[in-house]
Amino acid sequence: MENLYGLLQGTDAAVLAGVLAAAAVLLLFAGNKLKLPGGVELKGKADEILQKTGKRVGSEVNRTMLQRKITQAALDIQPEYFAGLQFALSIASAAVFIPPALLGLVDIYWGILIAVILYLAPGTWLNKKVKARVEAMKKDIPDFCMLLGNALKGADLLAAMEEVARTMKGELAGEINRALTDMATGDSRALALNKMALRCSIPELTGLVSKIQQAMRYGSPLGPVVKHHAEKILTRRKQETQKVAGELTIKLLFPIIAFVLLPLFLLLGFPILWNLLMIFGG
Numbered sequence: 456m457e458n459l460y461g462l463l464q465g466t467d468a469a470v471l472a473g474v475l476a477a478a479a480v481l482l483l484f485a486g487n488k489l490k491l492p493g494g495v496e497l498k499g500k501a502d503e504i505l506q507k508t509g510k511r512v513g514s515e516v517n518r519t520m521l522q523r524k525i526t527q528a529a530l531d532i533q534p535e536y537f538a539g540l541q542f543a544l545s546i547a548s549a550a551v552f553i554p555p556a557l558l559g560l561v562d563i564y565w566g567i568l569i570a571v572i573l574y575l576a577p578g579t580w581l582n583k584k585v586k587a588r589v590e591a592m593k594k595d596i597p598d599f600c601m602l603l604g605n606a607l608k609g610a611d612l613l614a615a616m617e618e619v620a621r622t623m624k625g626e627l628a629g630e631i632n633r634a635l636t637d638m639a640t641g642d643s644r645a646l647a648l649n650k651m652a653l654r655c656s657i658p659e660l661t662g663l664v665s666k667i668q669q670a671m672r673y674g675s676p677l678g679p680v681v682k683h684h685a686e687k688i689l690t691r692r693k694q695e696t697q698k699v700a701g702e703l704t705i706k707l708l709f710p711i712i713a714f715v716l717l718p719l720f721l722l723l724g725f726p727i728l729w730n731l732l733m734i735f736g737g
Contacts, residue, residue, distance in 0.1 A: 509539030526654050528584045529629070537577065545574035588626050589657060595627040596659050597692075600685030607678040612644060612667070615677075630655055645671070659688050 513521070513535070521534035552566025602622055606615035613635070620631045630651050637647035645668050652664040663684050670680045 505539035505543060506533065506535045507539070508542055509533075509535035509537065512542050513538040523656065524581055524585050527656055528581060528588060529626075529654075530581075530584075537581070541574050541577050544577070545570040548573045589655070591625055592627040592630070592655055593657060593659065595623065595625055596657070596663070597685045597688050599623065599627055599631075600663060600681050600688065604678045604682035604685065607676075607681065612671075612677060613638060627655075 509518075518534040518538065521537055525532055525534060525537065549566050549570040552561060552563065552569065555561045556563040556566060599619060602619045603615055606618045610618065616631055616635055620628055620635060623631070633654075634647045634651040637650055638644060642650070648664045648667065652661040655661075663681065666680050666684055667677060669675075670677050
């Protein structure tokens with residue numbers, strides 16, 4: 456507490472107030488869409504302004520990439536809204552710092568720094584959320600394949616997926632339930648599975664969906680196909696782990712030589728060298 460109090464005492468009050476105000480703007484206007492605590496939902500003109508701003512400041516390619524990340528993160532938000540939110544947050548934070556900067560209470564560079572941070576913060580947060588969600592689903596894919604392969608022994612694909620969805624938990628289970636909802640609302644099995652693979656954008660899951668569709672097209676049993684895919688995933692991950700371990704051994708050679716062997720040689724060799732110098736020098 457004393458360290459925190461000393462830090463606050465050493466911080467410019469205007470800078471601290473600006474940071475808190477900018478954080479309040481983030482939570483207030485982005486909290487609902489980004490599933491943050493304390494957020495409110497923008498309606499009417501405010502929502503429309505952010506949509507139009509994001510459409511003007513961003514290119515079609517950037518919006519497409521942003522849409523993919525938003526889908527992977529399972530957020531209910533348009534890419535135009537997200538891009539407009541990034542722009543609006545930086546403008547709002549800069550506006551907070553302009554009055555105290557004009558009065559000479561705070562350096563304008565603080566306002567620029569906070570504006571840049573708030574512009575980059577939503578994108579950084581989105582990337583971390585996507586990475587965490589994708590990693591969680593990747594971890595569950597082998598279990599999903601094994602459970603689905605076992606469930607397919609005495610049931611069709613729809614009943615097997617329903618049984619697996621009841622058994623599993625986590626992000627992948629949510630995607631399975633969404634695919635089942637798509638099937639129940641009129642989508643074909645192939646279309647629903649393709650939508651699930653597109654939302655997740657995980658090569659291992661996309662490969663599984665492709666093999667299931669191929670087996671359905673040729674009338675092959677699905678159970679062995681799914682289990683074989685799970686075994687391939689596990690084998691590949693084992694090989695990747697061994698490769699990483701081998702690379703780690705090579706990377707550790709220099710630290711071991713520099714910080715272990717070299718000091719050890721110096722420690723052992725210095726007394727010998729010192730005695731030799733004393734003998735021949737004397």
